[in-house]
Amino acid sequence: MSILAMKRLRAIALSSERDKLLQSLMKLGCVEISSPESEASDPGYASLASPDESRASEVNAKLNEITNALSAVEKYAGSSEGLFAPRRALPADRFFDGRQIEEALATAQTVNRLVREISSHQAELSRLAARKASLMPWIKSDVPLDTPSTHSLSVCFCVCPNSVPFGGVEASAGSVSDAFKLELYHTDSEQHYFLLLCHAQDIQSVLSQMKGLGCSTVSFKDFKGTAAENIREIEIRAGETEKLIADANGQIASFSNRKELLENAIDALNSELERENTRQNLLRTEHAVFFSGWVPERDMARVESLLRKFGCAYEFSDPAEGDDPPVRLCNTRLIYPFNMVTEMYSLPQYGTLDPNPLISVFFALFFGLMYADIGYGLVLLAISIVAAKKFNLRRGSMSEQLFLLMGICGVASAFWGAMFGSFFGDAVGVFTESFLGNRVDLKPLAFNPLSGSGPLILLVLCLGLGAVQIIFGMAIKAYLLIRDGKPWDALMDVGSWWLVFAGIALLALGRGWYVMVAGFAAVVLTQGRHSKGIFGKLLSGIGKLYDITAYLSDVLSYSRLMALCMASGVIASVFNILGGLTGPIFFWPIFIIGHAFNMGINIIGTYVHGARLQYLEFFGKWYSDGGRPFKPLQITTKYVDVVKNEQEEITQ
Amino acid sequence: MIDFITSIFTGTNIALIGIALAVILPGIGSSKGVGMVGEAGAGLITEDPGSFSKVLILQIIPGTQGLYGFVVGLFALINLGVFGGSMPSLSFTDGMSYFMACMPIAIVGLGSAIYQGRVAAAGVSIIAKRPGEAFKGVMLAVMVEFYAILALLVSMLLILSL
Numbered sequence: 001m002s003i004l005a006m007k008r009l010r011a012i013a014l015s016s017e018r019d020k021l022l023q024s025l026m027k028l029g030c031v032e033i034s035s036p037e038s039e040a041s042d043p044g045y046a047s048l049a050s051p052d053e054s055r056a057s058e059v060n061a062k063l064n065e066i067t068n069a070l071s072a073v074e075k076y077a078g079s080s081e082g083l084f085a086p087r088r089a090l091p092a093d094r095f096f097d098g099r100q101i102e103e104a105l106a107t108a109q110t111v112n113r114l115v116r117e118i119s120s121h122q123a124e125l126s127r128l129a130a131r132k133a134s135l136m137p138w139i140k141s142d143v144p145l146d147t148p149s150t151h152s153l154s155v156c157f158c159v160c161p162n163s164v165p166f167g168g169v170e171a172s173a174g175s176v177s178d179a180f181k182l183e184l185y186h187t188d189s190e191q192h193y194f195l196l197l198c199h200a201q202d203i204q205s206v207l208s209q210m211k212g213l214g215c216s217t218v219s220f221k222d223f224k225g226t227a228a229e230n231i232r233e234i235e236i237r238a239g240e241t242e243k244l245i246a247d248a249n250g251q252i253a254s255f256s257n258r259k260e261l262l263e264n265a266i267d268a269l270n271s272e273l274e275r276e277n278t279r280q281n282l283l284r285t286e287h288a289v290f291f292s293g294w295v296p297e298r299d300m301a302r303v304e305s306l307l308r309k310f311g312c313a314y315e316f317s318d319p320a321e322g323d324d325p326p327v328r329l330c331n332t333r334l335i336y337p338f339n340m341v342t343e344m345y346s347l348p349q350y351g352t353l354d355p356n357p358l359i360s361v362f363f364a365l366f367f368g369l370m371y372a373d374i375g376y377g378l379v380l381l382a383i384s385i386v387a388a389k390k391f392n393l394r395r396g397s398m399s400e401q402l403f404l405l406m407g408i409c410g411v412a413s414a415f416w417g418a419m420f421g422s423f424f425g426d427a428v429g430v431f432t433e434s435f436l437g438n439r440v441d442l443k444p445l446a447f448n449p450l451s452g453s454g455p456l457i458l459l460v461l462c463l464g465l466g467a468v469q470i471i472f473g474m475a476i477k478a479y480l481l482i483r484d485g486k487p488w489d490a491l492m493d494v495g496s497w498w499l500v501f502a503g504i505a506l507l508a509l510g511r512g513w514y515v516m517v518a519g520f521a522a523v524v525l526t527q528g529r530h531s532k533g534i535f536g537k538l539l540s541g542i543g544k545l546y547d548i549t550a551y552l553s554d555v556l557s558y559s560r561l562m563a564l565c566m567a568s569g570v571i572a573s574v575f576n577i578l579g580g581l582t583g584p585i586f587f588w589p590i591f592i593i594g595h596a597f598n599m600g601i602n603i604i605g606t607y608v609h610g611a612r613l614q615y616l617e618f619f620g621k622w623y624s625d626g627g628r629p630f631k632p633l634q635i636t637t638k639y640v641d642v643v644k645n646e647q648e649e650i651t652q
Numbered sequence: 653m654i655d656f657i658t659s660i661f662t663g664t665n666i667a668l669i670g671i672a673l674a675v676i677l678p679g680i681g682s683s684k685g686v687g688m689v690g691e692a693g694a695g696l697i698t699e700d701p702g703s704f705s706k707v708l709i710l711q712i713i714p715g716t717q718g719l720y721g722f723v724v725g726l727f728a729l730i731n732l733g734v735f736g737g738s739m740p741s742l743s744f745t746d747g748m749s750y751f752m753a754c755m756p757i758a759i760v761g762l763g764s765a766i767y768q769g770r771v772a773a774a775g776v777s778i779i780a781k782r783p784g785e786a787f788k789g790v791m792l793a794v795m796v797e798f799y800a801i802l803a804l805l806v807s808m809l810l811i812l813s814l
Binding site for chain 1: 716720794
């Protein structure tokens, strides 16, 4: 339940052991290796930093090769898994086995070669298709395309825009020659396709006459035989090419049983890349490497035994002034999903308070209040349980946090749903009234927010909860001030305002105004103490009275709890009413679709507004943000779970 | 002439105009908002079809105002007793009350849906450039929703109190 204490680690290891050491540290997963900048300011050190990115780019190239191959296999084998596909377990020694990667790489190269072949075949196919299309209009011609003109007879294949009727073409040719014949093969939406046979003497004049109508000759240099023969040939070749493509497809698909190999290799290469990038951060001489980094205090012993095994010289020290230790939050399983809410804002600074336990109760309570419905809550809980069972969610991953949070918020929603007597809105009442003839409503344990004075009670409840959270936030601020040895600041900054609040409460209860005035006096007298001069202090103290509006608007902001609670309830009841109007058969589809829609729309809004109340109203009172997340050198995988063997770690 | 005007501006008709506006204006706003996000999203999906589900979430966000208007309209009709089978006749004052009760969601629904659509359409570029941060775009868009929810609530409370 806290921010983990960090120790600075500085170590010198033998160059020869470097890669094995990094691998072991990665398996351990609890050392963050910092970039050498802080050390490099010393010119002696700077000369030792020699980033070398050639190996990293080599690993990257392998990674690309295998990733492409995997996506090709997935495409042609037609199998891909969903977002939360379970990961399989893989022993660490196999995970780091170089031969596996080489084998995967060989497979990937074969697959990628096949992919390249397929694409060249496809280019061939489209070339053939274009050739075939250019011959199609001539298919009726029984004259071979390569028929040569003889001494006295010219043979020309011609096209002419079909804006001119074919008779017109004939007439224009006839106007200059008698010794010719036109044979029309085809007319499409643009052109006439025809053969011109003409006496060699007249050919020039006929052609120039026809040119006036837009005719031109077509030459078929590379073709032999008639158009129909050529088309047949092209079709045969296209068929062959298609068969080649299908073969290659089949071959790629047959690699689907090697998918696991590829996936393992991708994970292994990714972790190698990570190690390579870390290696850039090591300072090195010929025989030794130096690195510095951060280790959580609780993992010190494990890191120490590892370093000793590798014969390193090392030291642990507490963070010094000006250091920027990374932040890792450690919480029980029930609280740590709220990390998701915290991380979306910003991690706390090192050495301050872990906000997760502090927001957990409020966030769950507020979420439940806004989403208040027994049915909706149970659905959330069910989704959370099914997801936990079905997907092998990684400890600490975003998805695990999400589903755990969903379960907790589901319980809270069901709780408030019971308080407000809401089960899928007023489904019970509408169903019994419409189909059983006698309205039976679910009895709320507290009150119904949608009827009578319900909205008003709900508003007061929400503002009350808000006031509690704000006062709690101020208490945390006071605690922090006292912890830092400033009890007087705590008393003046927090205490004087609490006096004001108590005074306002007493005034509202009709118990006199003295306390409130005393509170205001305390504010005026203490809040200007950082200004200069007696008038400055007094004036800025009076100015600080204006903060009362900030507190007021903070409390009023919690009215959003009421708004979202009622809005989701109202929409739920609309779908129930619609279902009730349409009769017992159509009731169910409307019920299911409507409530699914309402749940989906509202869960986003509920999460956002729940989080917002923490960020602005609660964190604003005490939180110091801007912590840097702890990023240890560790195995991050997508497809496999690397099973670590503690025994092996020590003995290796 | 006066008879003609008074025969048009009966209480019932004024109530019905209000109800119609409560459905029409947020409906127009939502269509516009959803449309804008859809246009921006279609461009992204041609590049990256896998982003469809994220775009869809952004797209439906400005769609809720239309639903809110419909909810208010439906409740007003139920409250009027239209579903009882006969059109009730309202006094001018009562009709005006229904009209005014419909106005918050009619006006705020129209504006907020369009503004929300703009934020959500901008969120599409978050999906394009930083797919991991897509939810933050959703959060930005949802903040606009709040004012439509407030309008919905006030309209509902007014109608339920009539």
